[in-house]
Amino acid sequence: MTSTKLDAVTSHIDDNFNNSVDRLIEWLKIPSVSTDSQFDEEVLRAANWMGDQLAALGFEIKLIKTPGHPVLYAERKSANQDAPTALYYGHYDVQPGDPFELWDTAPFEPVIKDSKYGKKLVARGAQDDKGQVMTFIEAFRAWIEVAGDLPCNIKIMLEGEEESGSANLAGFLKANNELLKADVCVVCDTGMWDIDTPAITYALRGIVDAEITIKGPNRDLHSGMYGGAVINPLHALASIVAQLHDENGTIQIDNFYNGVPELGPEERKQFADLNHDDEGFFGEIGLSGAAGEKEYTTPEKLWVRPTCDVNGMWGGYTGKGHKTVIAAQASLKLSCRLVGEQDPQSILDNIEKFFTERLPKDFTMSISNSGRGLPIKLSVDSPYLQAAIAGLDHEFDNPTKLIGMGGSIPAVGQIKETLGLDSVMVGFGLSDDNIHSPNEKYELTCLQRGIRSHAAILAKLADVK
Amino acid sequence: MTSTKLDAVTSHIDDNFNNSVDRLIEWLKIPSVSTDSQFDEEVLRAANWMGDQLAALGFEIKLIKTPGHPVLYAERKSANQDAPTALYYGHYDVQPGDPFELWDTAPFEPVIKDSKYGKKLVARGAQDDKGQVMTFIEAFRAWIEVAGDLPCNIKIMLEGEEESGSANLAGFLKANNELLKADVCVVCDTGMWDIDTPAITYALRGIVDAEITIKGPNRDLHSGMYGGAVINPLHALASIVAQLHDENGTIQIDNFYNGVPELGPEERKQFADLNHDDEGFFGEIGLSGAAGEKEYTTPEKLWVRPTCDVNGMWGGYTGKGHKTVIAAQASLKLSCRLVGEQDPQSILDNIEKFFTERLPKDFTMSISNSGRGLPIKLSVDSPYLQAAIAGLDHEFDNPTKLIGMGGSIPAVGQIKETLGLDSVMVGFGLSDDNIHSPNEKYELTCLQRGIRSHAAILAKLADVK
Numbered sequence: 001m002t003s004t005k006l007d008a009v010t011s012h013i014d015d016n017f018n019n020s021v022d023r024l025i026e027w028l029k030i031p032s033v034s035t036d037s038q039f040d041e042e043v044l045r046a047a048n049w050m051g052d053q054l055a056a057l058g059f060e061i062k063l064i065k066t067p068g069h070p071v072l073y074a075e076r077k078s079a080n081q082d083a084p085t086a087l088y089y090g091h092y093d094v095q096p097g098d099p100f101e102l103w104d105t106a107p108f109e110p111v112i113k114d115s116k117y118g119k120k121l122v123a124r125g126a127q128d129d130k131g132q133v134m135t136f137i138e139a140f141r142a143w144i145e146v147a148g149d150l151p152c153n154i155k156i157m158l159e160g161e162e163e164s165g166s167a168n169l170a171g172f173l174k175a176n177n178e179l180l181k182a183d184v185c186v187v188c189d190t191g192m193w194d195i196d197t198p199a200i201t202y203a204l205r206g207i208v209d210a211e212i213t214i215k216g217p218n219r220d221l222h223s224g225m226y227g228g229a230v231i232n233p234l235h236a237l238a239s240i241v242a243q244l245h246d247e248n249g250t251i252q253i254d255n256f257y258n259g260v261p262e263l264g265p266e267e268r269k270q271f272a273d274l275n276h277d278d279e280g281f282f283g284e285i286g287l288s289g290a291a292g293e294k295e296y297t298t299p300e301k302l303w304v305r306p307t308c309d310v311n312g313m314w315g316g317y318t319g320k321g322h323k324t325v326i327a328a329q330a331s332l333k334l335s336c337r338l339v340g341e342q343d344p345q346s347i348l349d350n351i352e353k354f355f356t357e358r359l360p361k362d363f364t365m366s367i368s369n370s371g372r373g374l375p376i377k378l379s380v381d382s383p384y385l386q387a388a389i390a391g392l393d394h395e396f397d398n399p400t401k402l403i404g405m406g407g408s409i410p411a412v413g414q415i416k417e418t419l420g421l422d423s424v425m426v427g428f429g430l431s432d433d434n435i436h437s438p439n440e441k442y443e444l445t446c447l448q449r450g451i452r453s454h455a456a457i458l459a460k461l462a463d464v465k
Numbered sequence: 466m467t468s469t470k471l472d473a474v475t476s477h478i479d480d481n482f483n484n485s486v487d488r489l490i491e492w493l494k495i496p497s498v499s500t501d502s503q504f505d506e507e508v509l510r511a512a513n514w515m516g517d518q519l520a521a522l523g524f525e526i527k528l529i530k531t532p533g534h535p536v537l538y539a540e541r542k543s544a545n546q547d548a549p550t551a552l553y554y555g556h557y558d559v560q561p562g563d564p565f566e567l568w569d570t571a572p573f574e575p576v577i578k579d580s581k582y583g584k585k586l587v588a589r590g591a592q593d594d595k596g597q598v599m600t601f602i603e604a605f606r607a608w609i610e611v612a613g614d615l616p617c618n619i620k621i622m623l624e625g626e627e628e629s630g631s632a633n634l635a636g637f638l639k640a641n642n643e644l645l646k647a648d649v650c651v652v653c654d655t656g657m658w659d660i661d662t663p664a665i666t667y668a669l670r671g672i673v674d675a676e677i678t679i680k681g682p683n684r685d686l687h688s689g690m691y692g693g694a695v696i697n698p699l700h701a702l703a704s705i706v707a708q709l710h711d712e713n714g715t716i717q718i719d720n721f722y723n724g725v726p727e728l729g730p731e732e733r734k735q736f737a738d739l740n741h742d743d744e745g746f747f748g749e750i751g752l753s754g755a756a757g758e759k760e761y762t763t764p765e766k767l768w769v770r771p772t773c774d775v776n777g778m779w780g781g782y783t784g785k786g787h788k789t790v791i792a793a794q795a796s797l798k799l800s801c802r803l804v805g806e807q808d809p810q811s812i813l814d815n816i817e818k819f820f821t822e823r824l825p826k827d828f829t830m831s832i833s834n835s836g837r838g839l840p841i842k843l844s845v846d847s848p849y850l851q852a853a854i855a856g857l858d859h860e861f862d863n864p865t866k867l868i869g870m871g872g873s874i875p876a877v878g879q880i881k882e883t884l885g886l887d888s889v890m891v892g893f894g895l896s897d898d899n900i901h902s903p904n905e906k907y908e909l910t911c912l913q914r915g916i917r918s919h920a921a922i923l924a925k926l927a928d929v930k
């Protein structure tokens with residue numbers, strides 16, 4: 001692949017960047033919230049919107065049904081017969097917009113605002129994952145528009161349930177094993193080290209979630225008529241939550257640490273050498289420093305140590321004013337981030353056991369689970385990983401950092417498990433992008449350099465034998 | 466007062482009972498929820514509805530403004546110049562209807578259903594307090610319709626904020642001290658001992674409530690990107706709630722038990738002699754027995770021991786599906802039931818101190834309070850109390866029990882404090898009336914015998930010199 005051709009492609013990207021931004025804005029206006037069925041039509045509309053875009057670029061499109069939201073599949077062959085096949089993964093669904101009142105502008109009305117890096121695009125999904133998906137889509141567009149061809153054979157798989165736990169992805173992968181055959185998978189929803197330094201994520205935590213409701217009395221009680229003589233379900237649930245961690249942040253669920261690898265001195269040195277900016281990292285979210293397991297650094301806590309967090313809790317009267325009630329039941333949603341060989345099902349069983357064993361007399365509980373993903377680590381020897389590094393080197397002066405990521409991408413584990421494919425995780429998010437929070441944004445420079453990087457990575461991937 | 470006249474009145478009550486029920490149903494259809502401002506117009510409508518009823522009975526009516534919901538005041542003098550003046554207190558506001566999905570029929574569409582005692586009226590407020598208020602209103606109506614006069618001078622004061630903490634009642638009482646002058650106060654929102662045994666409540670717990678929000682990070686966080694390295698506000702709040710009581714149910718707030726009287730051997734014997742039916746009492750709400758302070762009986766726990774209960778708790782994602790978020794903040798509403806000389810303000814200060822002292826680093830908290838009521842005990846020597854007992858003896862074969870009540874009636878403390886009036890608390894609720902819960906009901910037999918009892922009590926009160 002001549003670098004002249006790549007230069008023409010990246011120039012084309014720059015010249016047409018405003019159009020790329022406009023297309024992303026159009027996509028972001030569709031509130032494709034997968035966790036809430038009232039948005040089902042919008043989720044479908046977001047898939048079809050991207051399907052139309054890809055069809056116009058000469059991709060073959062399939063909207064493949066699942067028991068939940070469909071997967072948008074697209075394929076375009078390269079004229080280069082020897083080129084490898086790369087399967088690009090992303091998702092077209094987004095997190096819910098709430099709490100709406102904490103957004104400066106409406107989550108589904110994208111706006112460009114000034115930022116410390118120039119300009120940023122603010123909207124739900126601006127980064128996670130629509131903005132990130134656009135980095136490779138627009139790179140494909142540039143190659144096709146400039147060279148009339150793609151350097152590699154490209155398959156694209158965009159799911160619509162990543163934000164609700166990718167519950168149907170494993171089934172989809174199994175059912176479409178043949179269709180999805182490829183040499184490598186490229187996954188986009190990861191971050192940069194900083195605004196000037198690209199990163200490839202080589203370690204991802206897994207996840208398992210649970211929703212639990214405990215029930216005591218058979219109805220809500222007047223706190224005056226019963227208070228003092230019955231166990232309050234909210235107190236009971238609070239007491240169990242308070243026992244989830246000891247004082248050092250160690251999780252107390254039985255056998256929770258089975259399969260968690262011990263960190264060797266070399267790996268610990270590698271983490272120490274990152275010189276993580278704790279002050280900046282926690283300062284940005286209004287905290288003076290790290291909490292959690294005292295003997296680990298922040299990158300270790302976030303990338304290679306497991307967690308257990310309550311994501312929501314509710315019970316009793318939560319409206320305006322006061323209601324002197326003892327609620328009949330109390331509920332929570334929790335999720336655990338997993339590492340190494342931790343097994344989601346075994347963790348889930350032990351969560352149930354943990355709560356059951358601590359239930360007061362006469363109490364019952366119910367537990368349900370909506371998603372899980374295996375933890376994963378990528379081999380550093382992979383020629384595809386090296387090609388991605390070479391592509392990033394073409395765009396950035398700073399060398400690429402190999403990092404971990406605290407969040408889960410259930411797809412990556414399932415792609416490895418079902419398709420036998422390693423995933424190269426290269427994305428252009430920043431830690432202050434507010435994903436899953438109000439005022440989510442994506443820096444326009446990240447979008448632009450992301451597109452340019454993917455154009456270069458495509459060229460380097462084509463050379464892998 | 467001749468018993469012939471009283472007999473004519475009670476016959477009239479029985480003959481016209483269906484009309485009494487119809488009037489109550491009409492009142493119950495008005496959703497006068499005082500804790501939620503979206504019901505403000507309905508609250509006013511409920512006051513005016515009763516105002517019209519009383520005006521038609523020859524009462525002078527005043528709807529007296531407060532900073533919150535108005536107080537409905539009514540007055541009708543007796544031809545009997547020597548008769549004492551009785552001030553009747555009740556409230557025209559009701560608890561919220563939620564959780565609506567747990568009602569068998571809509572809370573504000575009253576229905577008459579079969580019950581183990583004959584028939585019951587099911588609706589929010591059926592007992593608390595519209596049904597109970599109707600017992601004395603309909604007794605007045607019967608006296609006026611039969612005798613053309615009331616045996617005593619009657620003043621009525623119905624407030625609209627009892628369910629939201631009676632925040633403006635104290636100010637109202639102070640501002641209308643002269644208007645409200647009376648010899649005794651009669652309060653209706655209390656219960657019977659059982660379906661055949663009337664009760665007069667001589668001890669009421671006080672109350673103080675608080676709403677608390679604790680805040681950690683300055684925004685909601687992605688649990689993957691931050692989980693394990695930050696303190697989760699929901700865990701922090703759960704941990705504080707878990708510390709509110711020790712294993713024996715003893716409340717750990719500083720100086721909480723200051724002013725709580727020790728129970729002497731005689732009082733403990735009196736409680737023991739009640740032979741409280743723990744099995745039935747807890748069985749009815751799906752529990753096998755009592756919790757709480759081990760060294761006290763259930764009546765002691767409910768009537769003369771203080772409590773601290775979380776009435777609602779919330780934070781993070783509580784919608785459908787799962788959202789992997791670490792919430793920036795977590796909130797709760799709690800209330801304490803008070804006895805003896807416990808001071809609401811001091812308790813409130815110590816609640817704030819309890820939470821503040823346990824806040825993790827970098828956390829802040831806010832606390833607000835919406836209502837309070839002093840604990841109270843009535844003197845057994847009161848001639849008005851004795852008159853009430855005589856009136857109940859006229860209606861019931863079983864002797865009247867003098868009991869305590871776990872719930873608070875803030876008005877009773879404020880009436881004593883501001884007007885210097887003792888309150889005779891006589892009501893016809895049953896413990897299974899589901900007040901503050903779905904499917905609230907009032908037995909029609911309780912309504913009917915309540916009206917008859919109040920007619921008799923009026924006759925006995927007239928004889929007090």
